[in-house]
Amino acid sequence: MSIFLHDTLRRKKVAFEPLVPGEVTMYLCGPTVYNYAHIGNARPAVVFDLLARLLRRSYELTFARNITDVEDKINKAALEAGVPIATITDRFTKIYNDDMAALGVLPPDIEPHATEHIGQMIAMIEVLIEKGFAYEADGHVLFDVESNPRYGELSKRDVREMIAGARVEVAPYKKAAHDFVLWKPSTPELPGWDSPWGRGRPGWHIECSAMAEAHLGRTIDIHAGGQDLVFPHHENELAQSTCAHDGEPFARYWLHNGFLSMDNTKMSKSLGNVLLVHELVKDTPGEVIRLALLGAHYRQPLDWTDATLDNSRRKLDRLYGALRGVDIDAATRRSAEPPAAVLEALQDDLNTPKALAEMFELAKALNKAGDAAARRQSAAALQAAGDLVGLLKQDPENWFAGAAEGELDAAAIQKLVHQREAARAARDFAAADAIRDRLAAAGIAIEDGASGTRWRRVG
Ligand code: AMP
Numbered sequence: 001m002s003i004f005l006h007d008t009l010r011r012k013k014v015a016f017e018p019l020v021p022g023e024v025t026m027y028l029c030g031p032t033v034y035n036y037a038h039i040g041n042a043r044p045a046v047v048f049d050l051l052a053r054l055l056r057r058s059y060e061l062t063f064a065r066n067i068t069d070v071e072d073k074i075n076k077a078a079l080e081a082g083v084p085i086a087t088i089t090d091r092f093t094k095i096y097n098d099d100m101a102a103l104g105v106l107p108p109d110i111e112p113h114a115t116e117h118i119g120q121m122i123a124m125i126e127v128l129i130e131k132g133f134a135y136e137a138d139g140h141v142l143f144d145v146e147s148n149p150r151y152g153e154l155s156k157r158d159v160r161e162m163i164a165g166a167r168v169e170v171a172p173y174k175k176a177a178h179d180f181v182l183w184k185p186s187t188p189e190l191p192g193w194d195s196p197w198g199r200g201r202p203g204w205h206i207e208c209s210a211m212a213e214a215h216l217g218r219t220i221d222i223h224a225g226g227q228d229l230v231f232p233h234h235e236n237e238l239a240q241s242t243c244a245h246d247g248e249p250f251a252r253y254w255l256h257n258g259f260l261s262m263d264n265t266k267m268s269k270s271l272g273n274v275l276l277v278h279e280l281v282k283d284t285p286g287e288v289i290r291l292a293l294l295g296a297h298y299r300q301p302l303d304w305t306d307a308t309l310d311n312s313r314r315k316l317d318r319l320y321g322a323l324r325g326v327d328i329d330a331a332t333r334r335s336a337e338p339p340a341a342v343l344e345a346l347q348d349d350l351n352t353p354k355a356l357a358e359m360f361e362l363a364k365a366l367n368k369a370g371d372a373a374a375r376r377q378s379a380a381a382l383q384a385a386g387d388l389v390g391l392l393k394q395d396p397e398n399w400f401a402g403a404a405e406g407e408l409d410a411a412a413i414q415k416l417v418h419q420r421e422a423a424r425a426a427r428d429f430a431a432a433d434a435i436r437d438r439l440a441a442a443g444i445a446i447e448d449g450a451s452g453t454r455w456r457r458v459g
């Protein structure tokens, strides 16, 4: 079955077909590394990690996620701290990758750094000037938006309206207000590279056009990022790349994730409602955060509330609870495939709410199955689904043992559960009930089932 993806350019869901049969190239705009990633920044990383995992089942994927390590916000942070930009960018690149790894995000195949591609950016800018799509003015090089009749195609903006409505102050060196910077001059205290236009630095948009070409070629299959990148970032990347490449298509499919808000408010530093992944992962299992991020369809807005993580933890308890005590032999585990319904949901434009619902159905069926072989098969299928979506990586017992300090630890709980079973076997129901009450008081629920008594934390 083919994969269907919603393409921003065509504004509809279409069957995915890579340029080269069997091979896929994907580029995701990565972080600007000058501070910690917030939970909204983690959404594209997690969502497109899942897409990468899905694509790898059927194609040979080359996935690039860049690091923007030269940009004015970085320069500002470095100047304020009195350190070279690399001190800031090295530190936050590592933190970003560690934080994403905690959310089960696998490393991309290629992680190009902008500062390592300045030569390619300069070369692309030279081509754009030569072909009449860019001009030099006052140490700057600007993209001449009016030279490209297709500008506005991706974000569905009309350039003429943009010109008429432009309230932005026209910089004296610009022909038109919406012309955007490809290269700008650097003062001595700012990072800079020698170029035909003097010492300077690239604009943000040209970084991605040059890195995508350098690693994935002129036409890439999938270009992804958050919705806010459609305009101007991706519109400008598209203009640069197609104009430099004589109209050759730049990206065959454009994918954009919806925004994450907090209590229905935009996540923003000035409002003080920013949740940093780095803080969250200190006391929340990464899978709880990952499941929360995958709980909504990636193109829909996702509102994060106080209840989000609790709900997500309870859902994982259900999945791990079903796997608990099922002895899956290595061969069954290895040969297991995710259920067809899970795959179909994901192949339908990454319908994660549906895929997760199918996993809960399977967990329910597993709980009910009496036959040991059937339980093993279902559990292995559930784990295979977990592998695909990047969840259920822990041993179920360890999952339930992940107790906060002061709570009963797994060994103590298990001991009480055994004592209760012994009491029940001896028909001492008062003692058994007393133990159940004691566990309940400690936030532990127990369930007696076909395969014995299981326990779980209930918040
Ligand atoms: P930045 O480092 O600001 O360039 O952002 C990195 C990625 O996070 C980009 O793909 C953004 O589109 C995305 N992003 C930023 N804020 C949010 C948010 N609140 N919800 C979803 N995605 C976001």
Ligand code: ZN
Binding pocket: 028, 029, 030, 208, 233, 237
């Ligand atoms: Zn980009």
